[in-house]
Amino acid sequence: MELIPALYIIIPLLGAFLIPIIGHFVKGFQKTISVIITLFLVFYSVWFYIVGYEAPAVTKVGGWEAVNGVPIAIYLIYDGLSAFIILTVNLIAFLSTVYAMGYIKRFTAENNFYALLCLMIAGMNGVVLSGDIFNMYVFLEIAVIASYALVAFGTEKRELEASFKYQVLGGIASLLILFAVGLLYWQTQTLNLADISAILQYQDQSPALIFTEVLLIVGFGLKEAMIPFHAWLPDAHSSAPSPISAMLSGVLIKAVGVYALIRLFFNIFTITYEVSLLIVVLGTLSMVIGVLLAISQWDLKRLLAYHSISQMGYVVIGVGIGMMIIFEDGNRTVAALSIAGGLFHLINHAVFKGLLFLDAGAIEYMSGTRNLKELGGLSQKMPVTSSTSLGASLAISGIPPFNGFFSKLLIIIAAVRAEFYLLAALAVFVNFVTLGSFMKFIRYAFFNMKESKVSLKAKKLPFSMKFSMITMVILCVLMSLMVFPFFRDILLNPAVDVLINTGEYATKIIGS
Amino acid sequence: MTVYVMCFILFLVGLYGVLTRRNLIKIVIGFSIMEFSCFLFLAMIGYIENGLAPILKEEMENPVYVDPLPQAMVLTAIVIGLATTAMLLAIAIRIYKKYGTFDIRKVNELKG
Amino acid sequence: MNGMTQIVKKVTQLMSGLIFMYGLYIITHGHLTPGGGFAGGAIVAGGFILLILAYGSKVLNLRKEETQTSITESVALLVIVMLALAGLFLGTYVFFNNYLPQGEIGQLISAGVIPIYNIFIGMEVAAALLTIFLGLVIYKEEVAS
Numbered sequence: 130m131e132l133i134p135a136l137y138i139i140i141p142l143l144g145a146f147l148i149p150i151i152g153h154f155v156k157g158f159q160k161t162i163s164v165i166i167t168l169f170l171v172f173y174s175v176w177f178y179i180v181g182y183e184a185p186a187v188t189k190v191g192g193w194e195a196v197n198g199v200p201i202a203i204y205l206i207y208d209g210l211s212a213f214i215i216l217t218v219n220l221i222a223f224l225s226t227v228y229a230m231g232y233i234k235r236f237t238a239e240n241n242f243y244a245l246l247c248l249m250i251a252g253m254n255g256v257v258l259s260g261d262i263f264n265m266y267v268f269l270e271i272a273v274i275a276s277y278a279l280v281a282f283g284t285e286k287r288e289l290e291a292s293f294k295y296q297v298l299g300g301i302a303s304l305l306i307l308f309a310v311g312l313l314y315w316q317t318q319t320l321n322l323a324d325i326s327a328i329l330q331y332q333d334q335s336p337a338l339i340f341t342e343v344l345l346i347v348g349f350g351l352k353e354a355m356i357p358f359h360a361w362l363p364d365a366h367s368s369a370p371s372p373i374s375a376m377l378s379g380v381l382i383k384a385v386g387v388y389a390l391i392r393l394f395f396n397i398f399t400i401t402y403e404v405s406l407l408i409v410v411l412g413t414l415s416m417v418i419g420v421l422l423a424i425s426q427w428d429l430k431r432l433l434a435y436h437s438i439s440q441m442g443y444v445v446i447g448v449g450i451g452m453m454i455i456f457e458d459g460n461r462t463v464a465a466l467s468i469a470g471g472l473f474h475l476i477n478h479a480v481f482k483g484l485l486f487l488d489a490g491a492i493e494y495m496s497g498t499r500n501l502k503e504l505g506g507l508s509q510k511m512p513v514t515s516s517t518s519l520g521a522s523l524a525i526s527g528i529p530p531f532n533g534f535f536s537k538l539l540i541i542i543a544a545v546r547a548e549f550y551l552l553a554a555l556a557v558f559v560n561f562v563t564l565g566s567f568m569k570f571i572r573y574a575f576f577n578m579k580e581s582k583v584s585l586k587a588k589k590l591p592f593s594m595k596f597s598m599i600t601m602v603i604l605c606v607l608m609s610l611m612v613f614p615f616f617r618d619i620l621l622n623p624a625v626d627v628l629i630n631t632g633e634y635a636t637k638i639i640g641s
Numbered sequence: 642m643t644v645y646v647m648c649f650i651l652f653l654v655g656l657y658g659v660l661t662r663r664n665l666i667k668i669v670i671g672f673s674i675m676e677f678s679c680f681l682f683l684a685m686i687g688y689i690e691n692g693l694a695p696i697l698k699e700e701m702e703n704p705v706y707v708d709p710l711p712q713a714m715v716l717t718a719i720v721i722g723l724a725t726t727a728m729l730l731a732i733a734i735r736i737y738k739k740y741g742t743f744d745i746r747k748v749n750e751l752k753g
Numbered sequence: 754m755n756g757m758t759q760i761v762k763k764v765t766q767l768m769s770g771l772i773f774m775y776g777l778y779i780i781t782h783g784h785l786t787p788g789g790g791f792a793g794g795a796i797v798a799g800g801f802i803l804l805i806l807a808y809g810s811k812v813l814n815l816r817k818e819e820t821q822t823s824i825t826e827s828v829a830l831l832v833i834v835m836l837a838l839a840g841l842f843l844g845t846y847v848f849f850n851n852y853l854p855q856g857e858i859g860q861l862i863s864a865g866v867i868p869i870y871n872i873f874i875g876m877e878v879a880a881a882l883l884t885i886f887l888g889l890v891i892y893k894e895e896v897a898s
Contacts, residue, residue, distance in 0.1 A: 139834065146830045149823060263714055270721045277728050286739045290748050293732050297659065297668060300725055304675050307718060308652070311683045314711065364751045694787065697858050720791060720878075727885050734892065 134188045134205035134258045136173065137215065138268075140166055141251035145244045152240040159243040160230050166247065167223035170254075174216045177207075178619055185209075185637055187260070198639065200321045204260030206638060209623025214257050214388050216620075217476045221379045221483050222250050224597045228487050229372040231591030232494065236370075242282060249275040249376065253384040260638065262310055263320050269306070269385050273299055273352075276381055280369045291364035298361045302351035309344040312337060323638035326397045330632065334401065342404060345393060346411075353386020355445065356414045359438050366437065367430035367499075371490025374430060378437045379483035383475055387441070391448055396627070396634040400456045409449035409552075416442030417555060420562045429489050429499045432570065433482065436525065439559060440478045446556070447471020447540045450547055451628070461629065463546045469617070469625050470539030477532045477608060481524040484601040488518045491594055492574060497586050501570065505577030510585060513595050515575045520602040522571055526564035532608040539612075644685055651678035665733045665743045669726065676722045680715050687711035754894070756809030765807040772800035780875035784864040790871040794878025801879070802886055810890050819887040826880035829873050836869065 144166045152159040185208035193202035207215075226246065233242055252272025259265045277299070281292035314320060316337060317328045332338070351358040362382075366374050394404060419439030426432040451468035454460065491514045492507065493499055508515040524531035527538075537560060544553040610616055627634070655678060658671025687708030695709035733743075740748050756762065779786075780793030805813070862868070 139838070143831075143834060146827050146834065150827045150831075153820075153824070263717075267717060267721065270725075274721075274724055274728060277732075281732055281735075284735060287750055289732055289736050289739060290751060293665070293729070293736060293748075296725070296729055296732065297672065300672055300729075301656070301659070301675070303725075304652075304679055307679045308682065310714075311679070311686060311711075314683075314714075315686050320710070368751070696786070716789075716791060731885075731889065731892075734889065738896075 133177070133186050134207045135190070137170065137219075137254040137258060138205075138251055140169065141247045141254065145247035145251065148244040148247065149240055152243075159240055163226050163243045163247060164223075164230070167219065167226045167250070170219040170250075171223045174212065174219050177212055178216075187638060195639070199319070200324055200639060203264050204321060204323070204638065205258045206260035206322075207258060208627050208637075209625075210388075210392070210627045211257050213472065213476070213620065213624040214384060215254060217479050218250070218253050218257065218380045218384050221376065221479050222246075224483065224601060225372040225376050225379075225487075227593050228375070228490070228597040229370075231593040232370065232372055232490060236282065242279070245275045245279050246373075246376075248272075249279065249381070253380060256385050257388055260322050261320050262313065262322055262325070265389065266303075266306055266310055269352075269389075270303060272381065272385060273303065276373075276377060279373045280365050280377070282370055282373070288368040291368035295361045295365040298351060298358075302348045302358075305344050305348035305351075309341050309348060312341045312344070316341075322392075322397055323635045326632075326635040327639065329398060330635070334399075338398075342394075342398060346390070346404075346407065349386055349390045349393075350411065353382050353390070353441060354415075354438055355411045355441070356418045356438065359415070359419070362438060363431050363434045366434035366486075367428060371486055371493065374434075374490070375483040375486040378434065378486060379479040382437070382441065383444075383479065387444055387448075387475065391628060394452070395631050400452055400631065402453075402456055405449060405452040405456055408445060409453060412442045412445030412449050413552060413555060414442070415439065415445065416559050420559050420566070423566055424562065427501045429492065429501055429504075429570070429574070430486070432501075432566065433485050433489060436563065436566070437478075437482060439563065440474070440482065440525070442559075443537065443540060443556065444471045444475050444478070446552060447474060447543070448628075450540075450544060450549060450552070454547055455629070455631065459547070463543055465625050465629055466539060467543035467547070468628055469621050470536055470543055472624050473539060473611065473621060474533075474536035477524070477536050477605075480601055480604050480608065481521045481531075481533060484517060484521040484598060484605065485525070487594070487598055487601070488514055488521065491590055491598065494590065494594070495585050495587050501573040504574045506575070508575040511590070513590065513598060517598045517602045518575065519571060520605055522567035524605045526567050527560045528564075530609055531605050532611075535609050535612040645682065648678050648682040648685065651681070654678075663744055663746060665736065665745060665748075668745070669729050669733065672729065673722075673726060676718075676725075680718060680722075683711050683715050683718065754810050754890070756812075757807050761807050765803055769800050769804055772803070773797060776800060776875075776879075780871055781868060782861070783871040784867050785861070790874030791878050793871075794875040795882065797875065797879040798882035798886075801883055805886070805890075810894060815887060815891050815894065819884060819891060822880045822883045822887065826877055826884060829877035829880065833870065833873050833877070836866065836873070840866075 144162055148159045148162065185206050187207075188205040189200075189202035190205065191202055195201065226243075229242070229246070233239055236242065249272050252268045252270075252275060255268030256265055256272065259268060277292055277296050280295055281288050310320075313325065316332075316335075317325050319325060319328070329338075347358070354362040366378050369377060390408075394400070394408070398404075416439050419435055419437075419442060423432055423435035423439065426435060447467050448471040451464040451471070454464040454467070489499070491511070492504065495511060495514075496504060496507070498504065520531065524533040527534045529535075537556065541553050541556050544550075544556065611620060652675055655671050655673075655675030658674060659668050662668055662671060687710065689705060689707055692705050692707035695706040695712075736748060737743055742748070776793045776796035776799075778793075779788035779796060780790060783789035783793070
């Protein structure tokens, strides 16, 4: 069927355009339709795995077939890596929307919130599915402009300032990406990703190509908050409303940051030593500096935001080690192990970091403060929140049997087998510092009986918030099953195969 | 070739404006200058010597057209730039209402 | 905000009809001359904004106007997505297909479904620009004073 990739973009867009009209007249319409849309998208992305598929599903928008073997339409491509990231995006979107049903009641403009959320989901799906580099830029801008508005949704002083900083830095990154798209078109005379890949295989590394690669690393690195481009992330992620923080930190920095980097640098450009070294160094710096900056934080959501930087460093290291091994023509099983560890940590981080932000939102809903020095003694009054927070903290610190342990184990084993001993030692060290930081969070928020100055504002949490948090903590335990060979073959191996066989992207798409 | 270098220098002028000005509206204007330099660069790429405007008319045999694809890219990018500028200005006037000033040295509550 | 002097009001009143006509010409001839939906829509919105600036915003009921332009924008966007989806059911299984008959080159009614897209995109862009402008004016007049 040719329709399949386009539905991921059409359905959230229809939701976003219907909600302002019908929500004006019918009360409660916006919540039901957002939940229905995201639930349908989750089932659709899981159904694609159950049915099974062999070749990438390609949709040519407008029906323009290739002329003399040169593709001229805008392609939407649904292969193993896209399917994996779309599953992540839509799962976290569904759980955040259900949580937002209970949380957003205190704002007055609920229509706009759900419309912007649907636009953001449509934009992220479009970035992951697009097979054309300018189309990727357009959908990236749609997702990111919706997120600028959502960060400033409460219109308090801090949220507006955080949104302005986020907008200026994000806008500079988008302009760098646009400049790089122009430079790529100048060198290859085409915008289609498969065609660019086929043309660049026969060209040498000219200075213009190296300049383009550097611009793309800086632009997408700023979207993904690697060190030294991280300055917007603590402000933006801590000032947003909690379901939006879970979406931003859980999927936006991955779908428009990491996904674009690995798609462009594995499948389109040829791998060189300098680029892979740069990516590994940036990943290591993110991992170490992120966790060292997080130790001294007393604001709950700022602590979680700095830990996001550090965990994204793990993903980038996993992918970067795979890149260096492919360049040196080393052991391909070690490269596959490293990239599998990186991608597995990507989906794990989406789940447990989303759960941590939703817990922080629940704490703020009940007690009205985010300062760890004032909180305390919440473990008896909020049993659901305290048990899910404990589960998520153990997951992020890499304690078995939660999912964080297995993904970090894969990355560390691959680093040791590839003889990057310093990286493996740093990864273990950062893991222990993360554990200490989250034990501080658990102690000060939940078990600090004597010094708590907090008084509860609300009676109990709404049911929708509890449903999301309990589902996510069950997923944290269930996803560690993905390391067994049966589930790994269905979910992870197609994604890894797309990245390891770097040259086959062009042949599969142009041939189909 | 010098034309493309001039586009990049305009980009750097805009970046200088964003980095060194203290007023919020001047930061937005510097950002707009950066955008315009990107549009100029994209539109210049498709130029071919002695080319015609890319519109189909009858009674012409094999005319040489200017490349129309960068023109479509620039139109889309202008729309996106409009949305970005509108968002920036909406947030800027709300900051003026809450903080009482446009000076970014005083809009400084989030630290650490 | 207050309006401007009598000369500005009279000149704007005379010019605004010509500006709208020029914007509509650019929208509907988008497949024959440079322009199309976005440029024409921006000109039409510019005509409306000139009228509001010349006469002042006190003669309008600002909230009702903003609701109307917002609903116009959403309806135009929905019609565009429905047109794009209609290509699935009327023709082959392709999204965004050009399914109306394409006439001769150079006539006004030709090129399939593109002029219809241009009209609705022009309506949407004009409504969106007006909504942004009215939103900012409402914030300045009623909230921040």
